[in-house]
Amino acid sequence: MATRNRTFMFKRYRDALKTVRLPSYTSDAGGGGPVIEMTNKQTRSYAPLSTIDPGTSSFVGTPTVGLPPAWVDVSEEIAANIQRARSKLSELSKAHAKALMPSFGDGKEDQHRIEALTYVVTDLLKKSEKRLRKLSAGGPLEDSTIRKNVQRSLATDLQSLSVELRRKQSHYLKCLQQQQKESSDGVDLEMNDSGKHSKSEDDGFDGLGFSEHQMAKLKKSEAFSMEREREIQQVGESVNELAQIMKDLSALVIDQGTIIDRIDYNIQNVAATVDEGLKQLQKVAFVSIIFFHLSPSRAKSETRGNGNVRYSTCGPVLSDVGSLNHQGDSLLILLLFNIINMSDA
Amino acid sequence: MVLVSSVRDYVNRMLQDISGMKVLILDSQTVSAVSVVYSQSELLQKEVFLVELVDAISMSKESMSHLKAVYFLRPTSENIQHLKRQLAKPRFGEYNLFFSNMLNSTQLHILADSDEHEVVQQVQEFFADFVAIDPYHFTLNTPSNHMYMLPAVIDPPNLQNYCDRIVDGLAAIFLAFKRRPVIRYSRTSDIAKRIAHEASKLMYQQESGLFDFRRTEISPLLLVIDRRDDPVTPLLNQWTYQAMVHELIGIKDNKVDLGNVGKFSKDQQEVVLSSEQDAFFKANMYENFGDIGMSIKRMVDDFQQVAKSNQNIQTIEDMAKFVDNYPEYRKMQGNVSKHVTLVTEMSKIVEERKLMLVSQTEQELACNGGQGAAFEAVTNLLNNESVSDIDRLRLVMLYALRYEKESPVQLMQLFNKLASRSPKYKPGLVQFLLKQAGVDRRTGDLYGNRDILNIARNMARGLKGVENVYTQHQPLLFQTMESITKGRLRDVDYPFVGNHFQQGRPQEVVIFIVGGTTYEESRSVALQNSLNSGIRFILGGSSLLNSKSFLKDLEEAQRISRSSTGVV
Structure with missing residues (x-):
């Protein structure tokens, strides 16, 4: 992969032109520079990016360094x-x-x-x-x-x-x-x-004890x-x-490999609308998938309207959990409730 | 020499040395080049938090000096003008300018002159000036792609632009590979000859320093051919996955817009079809339609298996595992539904337009002799009410290309029939095609009936029988590649430019089709490369054709040459 760096030539041209340009330069000083945005934080790890060397162009109307x-x-x-x-x-x-x-x-x-x-x-x-x-x-x-x-x-x-x-x-x-x-x-x-x-404890125990x-x-x-x-x-x-x-x-x-992950798609579609739609979509998908896979009576509930699904979830899952019989029951119930609840949130 | 990874490397190198938050600014062409190889989430990883088009970025005046701007643009005069304005009133902390091709010194001067605030950090040429849709297939998305059919006298400035774009693209390809090729072209095509000569001039004279990589291996070959040498391939219906999607629905920069096929939810309306990101697609893009059906069924079964295992949640670990696997699961779900949707929609179209029936005759016309039977079959299809207008037109075109000389009378009958059945087509389009791409204009033996060797081979193939009547056609490109592999590409048909001849067999060959490539040809190249013959082929074109876009170019060229005949 060949590349060609033209920076040197560019800078040479730029320097050559600078000497010609200097006199007429000061006129546009103070011409509505960008506003500095102040923040009330004192300590910032952020170093403001200034590429302009204040030494060489201090008298020139360079844009204010925006924070x-x-x-x-x-x-x-x-x-x-x-x-x-x-x-x-x-x-x-x-x-x-x-x-x-x-x-x-x-x-x-x-x-x-x-x-x-x-x-x-x-x-x-x-x-x-x-x-x-x-x-x-x-x-x-x-x-x-x-x-x-x-x-x-x-x-x-x-x-x-x-x-x-x-x-x-x-x-x-x-x-x-x-x-x-x-x-x-x-x-x-x-x-x-x-x-x-338990090596240490078992050391030397005999048949009698x-x-x-x-x-x-x-x-x-x-x-x-x-x-x-x-x-x-x-x-x-x-x-x-x-x-x-x-x-x-x-x-x-972002889900990788989908249209939302395409650069050109993101340029076309202003982010806000996409995100909102995505959020809604995921909410629905999440609820329905949890429901789909947890409830044994899913065939029955599947036929119900979308809105019903969410509420009908608790019933079958709960009764289902009751029949489960092994350790961790209580936790599972807790988890299920939480997941169901958070999908509602 | 793999296209996709070259462009990815270029993008990586642009972004990696610039720390902090960045804005990436592209133009309408480079956005395609970057989008097909790089994803939004990868950009985010490189701290690129805003991507904008160069003409849109000047809309806003607000300062964003906390961002560093990375421009990646084609060195066109419009882009230089945009930059000139934007550098005069800088909005970003610093400016890093990357161009996809060679800047001339005037452009460099303009830029230097407008950088009064000295915000430009670097000016570089990164030669990613092509759209790498697949590892061995690129397109240039050239605007006004019909130009190649017009005689040079009609619109010289636009034809020059067209040629320049292609020469730029070819130069970038070889700069990206760090090679200087020997160049050949198809003899009968003026435009191929012109592009070959201009490319040669650029690589061996104007920028010979840039192209001198001091390599000792055998030079790669650049073969510039003309779409009109094989007008048949873009006229055929396709039955392998990628080609079929492009033919029936349309692929643009590895995206499929389902908007005009049916009603879909917003996230399904446009889908990505990329061999780099989608393993299922990669494995099946060259398979034929019947096999795709089977593969999709298997994929659905697998998915159900996973779904079932997710259903069996009994312990916290199961639960935790489920939530862990959920993103993966959802991705799988998205992919399954994407492919199922595509195949379902295509099946509908096939049924609706009776494409099985149509395609059988198309393949007969393209591959086998037998004029009488062909005439009858075409006539019957023209009479068939369920055959669509575009399919009728294509059938007549295929018949005309094949039996141009043999049966002018019957051809006339078909023209008349077509005119009465499908009046929406301007009369004379088929004749225009013959004028453009008739037997006298073509290089190479399109139907394998000029050369005694080819005739013998075709007969042998006929005896062997064909596996699948719908995919028996081989594009002319297949023969061309075979000839190159065997070192038998004839100098008379494909002359060299200048005195740079091939020393021995090339290991890398770039075949560029002026006028556009098809996915059928792309498949042919991929299959050829998988044979490991010792030669690697890369296919490129000015555009990516399906029958619709090929016919559109043809119509446009016909319209222009009609309106200008009075002038010339």
């Missing part, structure tokens, strides 16, 4: 938050790995750490998501298009981060449940991987499983929170 609009600060703040969330997330995944390592007793510390980190990341995501809304507001057409695009781009980042967090959590959750199952499933299993799970030891262990594992249950519940809740964030974001993120 960027206030929303630029917001977007930078969000970007910084995303950055922080990302680094916290990698800490979290390390903590997960550590917590899953076989150990009894002092898992509490890890647990707290995980809780704290999860909270921080989720909080950062939630905060960013809330700030993100501030970006879209009226104003001149071009500016609002830019904002919308900045918003989209940040939303895409946020979404991928949320997905990552969720993946990590559900992986952690799965491992937790597996461990729980193993520890409560029976002693045999425990015996078999005793080497893996077997059943007592077992009893003690059983009790321990009961307590342990209660504890784990709680953990699972916690993770479940944060998954739930994430689902909310995801849903809010998905209205902003």
Whole structure:
């Protein structure tokens, strides 16, 4: 891919012309330069872009260096938050790995750490998501298009981060449940991987003390499983929170490969109208898909009008959940309700 | 030498070194070039938060100095004028100017003169001056594409513009590949000859420094041919996926507008059909219509499978997984419904216009002899009420091209019949086609009946039988590529420009069809490349034809040459 850089020639011409031009130059000084937009924030990481060297052209009526609009600060703040969330997330995944390592007793510390980190990341995501809304507001057409695009781009980042967090959590959750199952499933299993799970404790136990030891262990594992249950519940809740964030974001993120992702389409169609339509569309799609796949009685409800679907959802799903019979029931109900509710929101 | 990735690389290089928020400003031509290879979400990743056309950006006066402007424009005089005005009153923090082709020094002077505020950071030439619709197929979307049919005396300035655009496009292709080709053209075409000579002059004289890449390998070949050497291909109905969509609905820069086919919801009204972004399309774009039906059925089945697994949500993990996979799921859903819609709509059209029936005769006319039977078949179809006007016209044209010399009397009868059945066509259009692309004007052996070797081969093919009557036609391009592969492209028919001859067999060949390419030819090129014969072919044209646009060019050319016969 050949390219040719003409900048040198261009600058030479420009410099040559400058000397000719200088005298008549001052006349258009102060000719309605762009207005400086002031923001009340003192600290800004943003360096105003000035390509004009004040030394060479100070007396010339160059355009006033416009400060960027206030929303630029917001977007930078969000970007910084995303950055922080990302680094916290990698800490979290390390903590997960550590917590899953076989150990009894002092898992509490890890647990707290995980809780704290999860909270921080989720909080950062939630905060960013809330700030993100501030970006879209009226104003001149071009500016609002830019904002919308900045918003989209940040939303895409946020979404991928949320997905990552969720993946990590559900992986952690799965491992937790597996461990729980193993520890409560029976002693045999425990015996078999005793080497893996509790090396130090099992060291040197003999045939005689077997059943007592077992009893003690059983009790321990009961307590342990209660504890784990709680953990699972916690993770479940944060998954739930994430689902909310995801849903809010998905209205902003562009589906790749679709017409909305085409550059020329975006030029033709002024962003505002597209976005609104998209939002509505996704709302409908989300509700109907959740409904479609959760309810066994979907054939019946499918025939109902679109508007009815939303309300008729709760009924069959609830009765359905009642018949489910395994751990996590209550969580599932919670989740379902939340998803249904948030589609209404 | 892959077109799509070259343009993508150019765009990447434009954007990567400019940090911060950017606005990308394009013109009506570069917007196509960028849109087919780069997506909006990719632009967002590069912090391009506004994309505008160069004429629209001057509407607003508001300052946006927090944005850096990246211009990517063709170096036309209108664009330079736009820039001149915009540089005089800068709105953006800095200006980075990229041009899709060579700037002359006058243009550079104008720009330098208007940059009083010294806001321009760089001026570069990035040669992405073509629309890379597929990896081996490009178009130039040349305006007034009928120009190639007009004699040079009718409208010299516009013909010059037309040639310039094509020469620019060809220059950009070879600059993007960093190669300088040897150039050949089809002997009987004035316009192909002119373009070949102008390209050669540019590459070997005017800008010989720019084109000197000091490469030691064998030079690639640029072959400039004329659409009128093969007027049959753009007149045929198509039965492979991509070609068929273009023929029946229309593809523009890899987008399909369903607006005039039926009523669809807003998000379905226009769909993207790109081999780069859509795996299903990539796998099936060259398959025939029957197989597409099967593939789509499989895709729907797969989708239902996924839907079913999503239905079985019992635990939180299932739930989490479902929400995770939801974007993917929705994408799949969108794709399934897109292809189902396209195929359904095309089936309707096929049924409505009795295209199976029509196409059988078309293929017979294009591929096999037997004038008596052909005459009867065409006559019957002309009498058939359900055959549409455009199909009637095409049948008569195909008959005329084939039996131009053999049976003038019967041809006359068909002309009259067509005039009485389909009065909306101006009389003489078929005759105009013969004048333009009749047997005496063509280079190459379109029907494989001039050369004893070709006749023998056609007979052999006839004996073998054909797999599918609807797709038996091979464009003339297929033979041309075969000749090049075997090193048998005749110097008499396809002379070299100047004294730059081919030293040995080329590894890369760009075939440019003045007047436009078809997707049938694109398919032929893709299949040829998949054989790994050691030669890679790239196909390009001034425009992307279907029968409708080919006929429109023909009508326009006829109208102009009629109105100007009095003058000349």
